[in-house]
Amino acid sequence: MYKSAPESLKSYMPFPDKLFYKIGEVSKIVGVEPYVLRYWETEFSFLKPRKNKSGQRVYIKRDVELLLKIKRLLYQERYTIEGVRKRLGLGTVNVKARPEQDLQKAEIRQPARAIEHVKKRLRDILSQLH
Numbered sequence: 286m287y288k289s290a291p292e293s294l295k296s297y298m299p300f301p302d303k304l305f306y307k308i309g310e311v312s313k314i315v316g317v318e319p320y321v322l323r324y325w326e327t328e329f330s331f332l333k334p335r336k337n338k339s340g341q342r343v344y345i346k347r348d349v350e351l352l353l354k355i356k357r358l359l360y361q362e363r364y365t366i367e368g369v370r371k372r373l374g375l376g377t378v379n380v381k382a383r384p385e386q387d388l389q390k391a392e393i394r395q396p397a398r399a400i401e402h403v404k405k406r407l408r409d410i411l412s413q414l415h
Contacts, residue, residue, distance in 0.1 A: 305343040308334075315352045325355060328366050331373075347413050 300314045312319045322342075326332045332351065334342040344352075358364040358372055 300349060302346065305337075305345060306349060308342045308344070311344050311349055311352065314349055315356055317356060322352065325352070329355065329370065345413055 306314070308319045308322060312322060315322070326334070332348065334344045334348055337343050354373075355369055358369045359366070364372060
């Protein structure tokens with residue numbers, strides 16, 4: 286079955302370059318309903334949009350690009366959710382384990398590791414801003 290012309294063009298259209306996007310905007314850009322985006326947040330632990338003062342989700346450009354990739358993998362390449370996790374190199378979800386908390390506790394006892402962790406996080410934040 287062929288896609289309609291507007292739908293096929295939609296997947297190639299660039300989205301507006303903004304600092305933040307609300308869930309309604311992201312829903313239109315990605316082409317899925319907002320509840321699908323919220324569901325994906327529960328399935329992919331690496332999807333953590335920030336929330337503004339009023340509690341609304343705000344996405345950054347990197348989040349939108351990641352959501353577009355997830356949609357392509359799920360809908361076009363027919364991966365399962367577990368397959369998408371593996372494809373993106375993020376393994377399986379382990380709800381009970383909180384490795385970042387354990388790492389933070391260990392770093393408190395080891396200042397050099399704590400500094401390296403902070404540097405890495407700052408580099409990650411800087412890369413998200415570009």
